[in-house]
Amino acid sequence: MFAGHFGLAAGVKSQEPEMPLWALMLSTQLLDVLFVPMYLAGIETTQRVPGAPAYGGLVIHANYTHSLVGALLNSAVAGVVAARFWGRRGGLVIGGVAFSHWILDLLVHRADLPILPGNVGGLPTLGLGLWAQPGLSAALEAALIVAGGVLYYRASMATPAPAAAGGASRIYYRRAALSAGITGLLLVLALASDVLGIG
Amino acid sequence: MTFIVFMLLFVGLCGWLDARLNWARPWEPRRQEVR
Numbered sequence: 001m002f003a004g005h006f007g008l009a010a011g012v013k014s015q016e017p018e019m020p021l022w023a024l025m026l027s028t029q030l031l032d033v034l035f036v037p038m039y040l041a042g043i044e045t046t047q048r049v050p051g052a053p054a055y056g057g058l059v060i061h062a063n064y065t066h067s068l069v070g071a072l073l074n075s076a077v078a079g080v081v082a083a084r085f086w087g088r089r090g091g092l093v094i095g096g097v098a099f100s101h102w103i104l105d106l107l108v109h110r111a112d113l114p115i116l117p118g119n120v121g122g123l124p125t126l127g128l129g130l131w132a133q134p135g136l137s138a139a140l141e142a143a144l145i146v147a148g149g150v151l152y153y154r155a156s157m158a159t160p161a162p163a164a165a166g167g168a169s170r171i172y173y174r175r176a177a178l179s180a181g182i183t184g185l186l187l188v189l190a191l192a193s194d195v196l197g198i199g
Numbered sequence: 200m201t202f203i204v205f206m207l208l209f210v211g212l213c214g215w216l217d218a219r220l221n222w223a224r225p226w227e228p229r230r231q232e233v234r
Contacts, residue, residue, distance in 0.1 A: 002202075006209060013217070022214025029206050036203055156220060179216040190209050 001108050001137075003191035005029055007144030008100055010187060014148075014155035016093050019086060021183075027078055027098040031105075034065040034074060049110070054197025055138070056131030059112045067114040068126070071102035104144075108137050138195050145191050149184040156180040 005028035013021050026033070038044040039062075047059045064070050079095025086094070106113060109127035116123060130137040156176045 002205070006213070010213075020214060021217035022210050025210045025213060029210070032202065033206065159220075176220055179220050183213050183216050186209055186213055190205075193205060 001104055001141065002029075002032075002194040003187060004104055004141035004144040004194075005101055006187055006190050007141070007146075007148035008104070009097060010148035010152040010183065011144075012093065012097055014151035016090075017155060017159060019090055019093055023082065023086075023094060024097055027082070027094045028101055030074060030078055030098045031062075031065050031071055031101045035060075035062050038062070038065055052132075053134055055134050055195050056108060057197075059110050061112060063114050063119045064117045066102065066105060066109075066112075067117045067119070068102065069115065070117045071099055075099035075102075107140065134195075138191075141191055141194060145187045149187050153177075153180040153184060 006025055009021065009024040009028045012024050013019060016024075035044055039046070044060075044062045044064060047061065049057050049059060052058075060066065065074065075095045075098035078098040079091040081091075082094035083091025102113070106126055107128050108130040110129045110131060111125045111127040113126040114123065115126065119125065130140060156179065157173065159176070
């Protein structure tokens with residue numbers, strides 16, 4: 001799941017236009033961003049599922065960054081930091097979007113998401129395993145991309161041109177359509193890279 | 200590493216395009232107003 005998180009960020013942006021899209025997109029990927037140094041340090045690991053395709057073909061032992069409690073803590077920290085820039089509401093939005101990563105991962109991951117950091121206590125690990133059916137998983141991601149892209153496009157076109165733009169509003173709307181269209185194309189490319197196992 | 204590069208690429212490009220739209224950003228003056 002890479003593109004689906006971005007689709008969700010685009011959808012949230014349509015409802016929270018004061019939030020910058022980069023912050024929403026970065027926060028949807030926060031847990032994976034934190035996973036990278038943990039992976040490089042050998043603390044968190046991945047294991048290929050024999051015979052599975054590249055897309056969704058991993059069991060991911062991200063026992064700290066992707067544990068339920070770890071995800072809640074990381075999301076809370078992200079929310080507190082964001083609140084300093086975008087106020088209380090912005091902090092809640094960023095914290096919620098960051099935690100949405102865990103929810104979406106719960107749908108697709110094989111049962112590899114622990115509840116406590118480090119899987120302390122050996123509690124059952126979580127994951128509904130949609131990756132075992134790549135077609136369904138890709139359809140879910142595509143649905144998130146389409147929904148997010150359409151909401152984003154509609155919101156960008158519905159936003160009034162800045163008053164200072166004056167008579168240039170037609171140019172503004174053309175630019176809005178172009179920007180939203182290119183963003184939609186990038187979301188589709190993200191899905192393609194995801195399904196092809198790039199990234 | 201590939202993930203980080205891709206992630207930054209998408210976040211950067213989408214974020215830049217979005218910022219160009221100059222949507223409501225009350226914490227900083229609109230570009231047109233600055234001119």
